[in-house]
Amino acid sequence: MTRPPVPTMVNAYAPGADLPAETAALIDRRTRVLGPAYRLFYEKPLYLVRGEGVWLYDAEGRRYLDAYNNVAAVGHCHPRVVAAMAAQAGVLATHTRYLHETVLDYAERLLAHFPPALSQVMFTCTGSEANDLAYRIARAATGGTGVIVTDNAYHGVTLATAEMSMSIGPAVAPGPAVFAIPAPSPANYPEGIAQGFAAAVTEACRKMRAAGIRPALLIADTVFSSDGLWLDPPGFLAAAAAAIRAEGGLFLADEVQPGFGRTGGQMWGFQRHGVTPDMVSLGKPMGNGYPVAGLVLQPQVVAEFGAKSRYFNTFGGNAVAAATALAVLSVIEEEGLMQNAAATGALFRDGLAALAAEDDRLGQIRAAGLFLALDVLQDGAPAPREAARIVNRLRDRGVLISATGPLGHVLKIRPPLPFGPDHVAIFLQALRETLAA
Known part of the structure; x- marks a missing residue:
């Protein structure tokens, strides 16, 4: 498929500018x-x-x-977060194949902010890794490879996630199993955003099957920030999630940008839509700048992957990352x-x-x-x-x-x-x- 044109980054550095x-x-x-x-x-x-x-x-x-x-x-350099990071780094900083209680403390605290069905979490270092891992898990769970994204999406910088990221430029073409649909704006779906966006998901699945590809995943930044921030009406994503599930695929809510309370009134962007995703990816805000990220899942989604694969991430969820993320979560709650x-x-x-x-x-x-x-x-x-x-x-x-x-x-x-x-x-x-x- 053809990638949409990428706009010139007109707010970027202009060579020759008068600089110190x-x-x-x-x-x-x-x-x-x-x-x-x-x-x-x-x-x-x-x-x-x-x-x-x-x-x-x-x-x-x-x-x-x-x-x-x-x-x-x-906030930049929050004293409580910096102190937690430094304190743990001064005691133990090693990889994730040793037992350590702090990562479990954090996992339990984090999962308490999710619907009960989303009861397990896997840790990574970046949101890109979390989305890449979600794709691997979706392929194992569904037997499919097809991915649906919006047409100016951004989901990461690994090969798989770059192929799903229409916004980062033409150097990496969309993968053969990536199908882009229009963002959920009123102009794109005058018949109604919930109905139109869900129909676009169904049509993308039809095109996949015609190409001999089985659907695996709908991935959506739940505020569609790279597409221009499309938020309303609340609830429209539920129909799209139902549409991909009806085709045998899974729904991944990318909460790297909207998550951790940013949208106000709820911790996660998907909660504005009254839907429980199959997986939720987390990233940047999780460690306030420290490289910690994660993937929250419904247990049955990861069962097949866990039975046939092992997951290891040297630093994903290490003791320093867990202590830092725990401090961030405490600040969000207590402040x-x-x-x-x-x-x-x-x-x-x-x-x-x-x-x-x-x-x-x-x-x-x-x-x-x-x-x-x-x-x-x-x-x-x-x-x-x-x-x-x-x-x-x-x-x-x-x-x-x-x-x-x-x-x-x-x-x-x-x-x-x-x-x-x-x-x-x-x-x-x-x-x-x-x-x-």
Whole structure:
């Protein structure tokens, strides 16, 4: 099948930009030793040296309000997380084939946040590994190989998951068993998103079977962030999950971006849809920057894989990772960060709506908790270059966001979970000044 065109990364580094000498030298050095495939954000890349809470600091001491990073979900360098990481590293840091109680303590605490049917967890180092493992398990459970993804998806950087990631560029073509369907937007499914998206899943399975491929897996980022953040109506994913199961496949909820309370009011994005997945992949926010990730499963799903294969990941769920992830989970629970995402996210959405009412360059707002998207338009049409200008001018004013969507015209706002009303006010003022300029 043909991969959709990948938009130019217009908010990225512009060679020749006027940069401090130290930053320019660092870019030259980076290019020389890291090669051509890496990318930098912003026309004038940031040289960051420190982070604290929702703030990042550059080499010249200037601070930036971070409205983008879900990696440091509980805030950059949270003291409790750093202390847990350091304490465990000072006692034991080894591989996962020895017994250790902390990983079991964490597994039990984590699973308590899931529906009872999702009662087992396997640990990895990255979300890419978790999605790759899910695909292996799905193949064993179903006897199939066919995968359904959305047409600007991102699910990882292993060979298998890169072939499922339409958004990362044409160097890796979709695998022969990967079938892309349109993202769940009103424009793509005017007949109704739940009905239309489920029908697209069924049609993809029909095409698989016509090609001699058996369906194995529907994988969906439950907020469809790379597709432009498609969230509503709540509940629409349940029909798609039923559709893939009717064809003998499994439903994998990719919670790497929306998980751990970000959507506000619930711990996981799939809970907005009233559906229990067969598997759930976790990643970036799990360790607040420490490389720990996982795959939560219904036991019957992994039974066949476990009977015929062994799973070993040298560092997936090691003692330091488990201690770090346990501290992150405790911070989310005890500091009320899921509840803060709901309250602050609602305030944020209202503020963006007020700005959009004053400026016809700002279009639809889509939001759940502290995950927000804002379309940028020119004469009513998607305007990726205008979006890139806004992203870069906000950076100049000390506020960090990015852009997303298949055309690159959607402002992507995804701050650390401690983001509060004062930070929203700073963001809105910077956006107001940027638009006025």
